[in-house]
Structures are given as C-alpha cells and as structure tokens.
Amino acid sequence: MTPIRVVIVDANDLIRHGxxxxxxxxxxxxxxxxxxATLPRMRDALRLDPVDILLLDDTLPTVRQVGDxxxxxxxxxxxxxxxxxxxxxxxxxxxxLLESGATGFIYKFDRLQGLLVPALxxxxxxxxxxxxxxxxxxxxMRRQTNLRLTETDRDVLWLISEGHNIxxxxxxxxxxxxxxxxxxxxxRKILNVKTNEQIVDAARKxxxxxxxxxx
Amino acid sequence: MAIRxxxxxxxxxxxLGAKAVLEREYRYRVVGTxxxxxxxxxxxxxxxxxxxxxxxxxxxxxxxxxxxxLKRHHRRLKVIVMSGVSDGLFIHDLFTAGINGYxxxxxxxxxxxxxxxxxVLADFPYLSPFARNVYIIAMQSAKRNNRxxxxxxRVLNLLAQGVPIGKIAYELGLPTRRIYWVRDxxxxxxxxxxxxxxxxxxMKQGIL
Numbered sequence: 001m002t003p004i005r006v007v008i009v010d011a012n013d014l015i016r017h018g019x020x021x022x023x024x025x026x027x028x029x030x031x032x033x034x035x036x037a038t039l040p041r042m043r044d045a046l047r048l049d050p051v052d053i054l055l056l057d058d059t060l061p062t063v064r065q066v067g068d069x070x071x072x073x074x075x076x077x078x079x080x081x082x083x084x085x086x087x088x089x090x091x092x093x094x095x096x097l098l099e100s101g102a103t104g105f106i107y108k109f110d111r112l113q114g115l116l117v118p119a120l121x122x123x124x125x126x127x128x129x130x131x132x133x134x135x136x137x138x139x140x141m142r143r144q145t146n147l148r149l150t151e152t153d154r155d156v157l158w159l160i161s162e163g164h165n166i167x168x169x170x171x172x173x174x175x176x177x178x179x180x181x182x183x184x185x186x187x188r189k190i191l192n193v194k195t196n197e198q199i200v201d202a203a204r205k206x207x208x209x210x211x212x213x214x215x
Numbered sequence: 216m217a218i219r220x221x222x223x224x225x226x227x228x229x230x231l232g233a234k235a236v237l238e239r240e241y242r243y244r245v246v247g248t249x250x251x252x253x254x255x256x257x258x259x260x261x262x263x264x265x266x267x268x269x270x271x272x273x274x275x276x277x278x279x280x281x282x283x284x285l286k287r288h289h290r291r292l293k294v295i296v297m298s299g300v301s302d303g304l305f306i307h308d309l310f311t312a313g314i315n316g317y318x319x320x321x322x323x324x325x326x327x328x329x330x331x332x333x334x335v336l337a338d339f340p341y342l343s344p345f346a347r348n349v350y351i352i353a354m355q356s357a358k359r360n361n362r363x364x365x366x367x368x369r370v371l372n373l374l375a376q377g378v379p380i381g382k383i384a385y386e387l388g389l390p391t392r393r394i395y396w397v398r399d400x401x402x403x404x405x406x407x408x409x410x411x412x413x414x415x416x417x418m419k420q421g422i423l
Contacts, residue, residue: 011321012229012320012321012324013232013236013323013324013325013326014228014229014232014233014236014297014324014325015226015228015229015232016232017231017232017233017235017236017325018226018227018228018229018230018231018232018233018235019228019232020235021231021232021234021235022227022228022231087226087299108226108228108229109225109226111227111250112227112228113227160411161411161412161414161415162412162415163407163408163409163411163412163413163415165409193377194377195377195379196377196410196411197374197375197376197377197410197411197414198375198376198377199411200375200411200414200415200418201375201376201377201414201418201423204418
C-alpha cells in the first residue's frame with residue numbers, strides 16, 4: 001500500500017517536532033511531505049506535490065476564521081483531507097469545524113502516543129476522526145443540545161460570560177428582562193448548578209461556551 | 216558532564232518535540248518525562264535533574280503551586296515554564312513564586328530551549344522574546360503590584376465553583392471583608408465588571 005502523504009502546519013515548533021517524531025514511528029506507513037510554521041509555505045507545498053492529509057494548527061497567527069480557511073482549502077484542493085490540531089476543547093467548535101469540511105479534529109492534550117498513525121490511516125480510508133477527549137465532549141454537547149438549548153439561550157450564556165447584567169443582556173438580545181431571568185434559570189437547571197458564577201465554568205466544561213475566537 | 220533535564224507537559228507532542236530538540240545537543244540529557252505532577256515529583260526525586268522544563272497547568276495544577284512544591288524540596292533545581300499565557304503580570308507572579316525561566320509558546324521554542332537552560336544555570340532569569348515584551352509592558356502598568364497570590368487564586372477558584380463569599384471566608388478562615396477585598400482586587404486586575412466576567416477573563420488568560 002502506498003504511504004499516506006502528510007503536510008504539517010503548526011505555529012508551535014515543539015509541537016511540529018513532536019508530530020514528526022510520532023509519525024516517524026509509524027514504520028514508513030506515512031510520508032511527511034513537509035512541516036511548516038506558516039500558511040504561505042504550506043500553500044506552496046500543496047500546490048507542488050500531491051498530498052493526502054493536511055494537519056492544520058488552528059492557532060496560526062494569520063488565521064482568524066478557521067472555518068473559512070477550511071472551505072477555501074477544500075475548494076482549491078478537494079482531495080486533501082484536512083485535520084485540525086487544536087488546544088481548544090469545545091464541542092461546539094469541533095462541530096462547526098466538521099460542518100466546514102474538516103475530516104478530523106485532534107485535541108493536542110489527548111494522549112496521542114500510538115493514536116496518531118492509526119487516526120491518519122482511518123482518515124485516508126474515508127472516515128472522520130475526532131480524538132478521544134474532543135469526541136467525548138462533542139457527544140456530551142449533543143446531549144446537552146437535546147436538552148432544549150436554543151440559539152437565544154446560547155446568546156444569553158455568551159452575554160453572561162461577557163459580564164453583562166440582566167438589563168444589558170435584555171437590551172442586546174432584544175428580550176424582556178423577564179425572559180432573560182427565565183433563560184438564566186433554565187441554564188442553571190440544564191447545567192445543574194446553583195449560582196450564576198458556576199454557569200460560566202460549567203458551560204465551558206461541557207463545551208457549550210467557547211472561550212476563544214469564533215470559528 | 217551532561218546537563219540533566221526533566222520534561223513535564225500534558226501534551227505528548229510537546230514532550231516528544233522538546234526531547235528531540237534538546238537531544239540534538241550532546242550537552243543535554245533528558246532524564247525523563249512526566250505527564251502529571253506526581254510523576255514529575257518522583258522523577259525529580261529519583262533522577263535529580265539540574266533543570267525542569269514544565270508546561271503550565273500540568274495535570275490541572277497551577278504553575279505557582281508546582282513551582283512552590285518543587286522549590287521547597289529541591290532548592291537548587293531550576294524551573295523553566297512553557298506557557299501560552301500572554302499576561303506580563305502573570306509572568307511577574309511566576310518569577311516571584313520562584314521560576315527561573317519563562318518560554319512563551321508563540322516564540323520559536325526550538326531556538327529558545329538551549330539559551331534558556333544555559334541562562335538559568337548561570338543563575339540569571341530567562342524570558343523568551345515575546346514574554347520579555349509583555350513583561351516589560353506589564354511592568355509599566357499601574358497594576359504591576361496587583362499580584363495573583365495563592366490566596367487570590369484560591370478565592371478565584373472557589374468563586375468559579377460558585378461558592379458564596381461567606382462560605383469562601385469560612386473555608387479559608389478569613390473575614391468576609393477580606394474576601395470582598397480580594398475579589399475587588401481580582402476584578403480590577405482582570406478589568407472585570409461582574410464575578411461571571413471575572414471567571415471568564417481568568418479562563419481566557421489560561422489562569423483558571
């Protein structure tokens with residue numbers, strides 16, 4: 001079987017070295033076509049050589065909207081599977097990336113020894129791959145979503161975390177203060193917490209609140 | 216004799232990468248790697264490294280606590296922290312807690328590791344280029360003396376768990392007035408308007 005051709009792009013050079021080391025333990029099943037720190041060099045590499053999988057770090061300094069970048073890359077290189085490597089653990093974020101066309105998501109804090117090479121093989125064979133912790137969180141988030149969390153609820157959650165008071169939230173979200181109180185109560189119930197402070201912490205832990213930039 | 220280095224990080228990728236970079240130089244010997252504090256503790260006890268390079272929040276433990284525990288029992292040990300926190304005040308707090316070097320993850324760490332190890336072993340502090348910049352900026356700010364002490368960190372953690380002020384005071388054995396004062400100082404430091412906002416800001420900076 002021909003080796004899987006992989007390009008790595010990651011702003012953190014230690015992580016880049018780490019990925020290379022981990023892949024090189026894969027008995028030649030994977031060929032690293034290049035490991036880069038910036039997008040322009042990665043784009044050149046994709047143009048020059050056929051590539052099966054792109055491991056794309058979402059913290060690259062020039063990347064503001066990872067989702068848009070995925071769409072653009074998929075448009076230019078439809079045969080390349082894009083796998084996002086990230087230190088952001090949010091079910092909502094993972095879901096949005098997959099909807100944008102990413103084929104996989106690797107959470108950098110997952111135990112990846114022995115996982116990375118089989119994961120890349122799965123992706124080459126046409127499967128989606130989400131590393132264990134991120135997969136668990138995405139599953140939990142879907143379960144939470146089933147617990148009747150609407151877009152308005154999410155907006156209120158976001159505004160609470162931003163430090164707005166009830167009146168401000170009502171004005172921004174175009175709701176009555178009574179509705180905001182009701183939604184806050186609902187959030188407490190869904191997240192199974194007693195105080196407003198706990199809402200932010202619990203929402204983040206369950207992947208309902210993304211504390212980094214939006215996709 | 217080779218300089219003995221212990222590595223500790225939550226990420227396998229960072230551990231592998233740092234090990235590969237350091238072992239390119241014959242002067243360094245990586246005596247072991249750890250993914251949680253208990254393993255690091257054992258590693259330091261058994262292998263007696265000269266330098267520990269540790270990622271922040273190892274196994275969910277705050278870096279100041281890690282440094283404090285290591286330094287209390289191994290005074291000559293040099294501690295270098297790798298972190299993504301870009302808050303100069305936080306870096307200042309870590310140096311006050313006893314770290315010897317700070318590497319910011321946005322810097323080219325493969326190039327910084329060797330000078331960092333050599334500098335801290337020569338008993339000088341080391342800051343990677345980006346960390347140096349944010350540190351200098353923070354030292355010009357009016358908040359430079361608003362330190363994150365172990366007391367304020369405990370209050371912050373308890374607030375994030377939703378513990379009311381009265382109960383925090385009871386748990387920490389402090390007057391309620393003191394807890395309000397610490398909370399106000401925390402809000403001032405993070406430019407936060409409410410407790411929820413404070414928790415959010417602390418999370419965003421990687422402190423919670």
